[in-house]
Amino acid sequence: MDWDVELDCLGLLCPLPVLKARKRLIGMAAGQVLRVLASDKMAAIDLPHFCAEAGHHYLGASDVDGGSAYLIQCG
DSSP states (O other), X not given: OOXXXXXXXXXXXXXXXXXXXXXXXXXXXXXXXEEEEEOOTTHHHHHHHHHHHHXXXXXXXXXXXXXXXXXXXXX
């Protein structure tokens, strides 16, 4: 899947990946996709939870070098 914006949070610990994703999503248009790169294992729990609470759509995750890539569609 393609994405519109990529946010590199590799090496950052919880809650920074979620906080940075939240800040980036504020400036995005509805329907755009944010790709978050994160190495913190808690991001796999925190990002989907954040999406459910904030009205964004969690599109899934995949493995990348050094961590995981999470796709979020701005709600």
